[in-house]
Amino acid sequence: MRDWLPYCGAAPVPADLLGRWNLDPLLLLALALGSWGLWRLARNPLQRRLIVASAALALILFVSPFCALSSALFSARVTHHVLLAAVLAPLLVYGMPQERSRLPGSLALWTGLQAATFWLWHAPGIYAAALSxxxxxxxxxxxxxxxxxxxxxxxxxxxxxxxxxxLLVSTVQMGLLGALITFAGNPLYAPHIFTTEPWGFSALEDQQTAGLIMWAPSAALYLAAALIIARRWLADQDREATA
Structure with missing residues (x-):
């Protein structure tokens, strides 16, 4: 059996989890400087609240014991990735002035890049490399x-x-990847083969839970954003029609 040693440390057992804070000084410095820089870019109270929320989420994901939990459970790792893509990223984008968040490339390009990146890192061999x-x-x-x-x-x-x-394309691709992981007949992710038992899951059960998280809650975040934008567009159309 190979001993995996991810960045967040060896997989914990439940009794050890609450003591597993990641106090990497380089990480803490990077988070502090990044948050300070984004705070200075913010132009109004709402943007500053979004930056504070993004900093708090980053601390949960990389500093709190949740980081160590993601070494033990693939479902925690998938939750981590979903929060990065569907919560942290939009908090950062909308916490900045629009001209500061602008990147070259079309929406179609970035939709494809986001999907390809997410699928790539959840290929079992590449995922295992990231935990090595x-x-x-x-x-x-x-x-x-x-x-x-x-x-x-x-x-x-x-x-x-x-x-x-x-957003609808992102909803579909996230759900499809989640379904593929859910219905895989065997455990696919070697770093978690022997780390889930202390948490009351078999490796396959943990993997199925991860697939369901990606399939339903994460896809729902993109769908919810699509519905909010569609509702606002319809409201604008109604106002224009009655003006």
Whole structure:
């Protein structure tokens, strides 16, 4: 049996979890400087609240014991990735002035890049590599967050119909990947084969839970954003029609 040692440390057992804070000084410095820089860019109280929320979420994901939990459970790791792509990234985008969040490339390009990146890192061999090397691990985190940032920035500047289309495509691809993971007949993710039993799951049950998280709650986040934008567009159309 191979001993996996991810960035967040060896897989904990339940009794050890609450003591497993990640106090990596380089990480804490990066989070502090990044949050300070984004705070300075914010132009109004709402943007500042979004930056505070993004900093709090980053602390939960990378500093709190949840980081260690993601070494034990693939379902926690998938939750981590979903929160990066569907919560942290839009918090960062909408916490900045629109011109500061603008990146080159169309919404179609960023929709494809986000989907390809998410699928790539959940290929079993590439996922295992990320839990074997800190450099590959941080490549995973930065590319998932970065392509999601580009996607949400493109949604922000797109027309309502284009934004809804991009979000619906993201809903479908996230659900499809989740379904494939859910219905796989065997455990696919080697780093978690022997880490789930202390938590009351078999490796396959943990993997199925991860697939369901990706299939339903994560896809629902993109769908909810699409519905909000569609509702606002319809309200604008009604106001124009009655003006």
């Amino acid at each position: 090397s800190n450099a590959v691990y941080w490549s995973m985190q930065l590319t998932i967050t970065g392509t999601a940032f580009g996607f949400w920035a493109a949604v922000r500047r797109a027309s309502s119909l284009s934004a809804v289309a991009g």
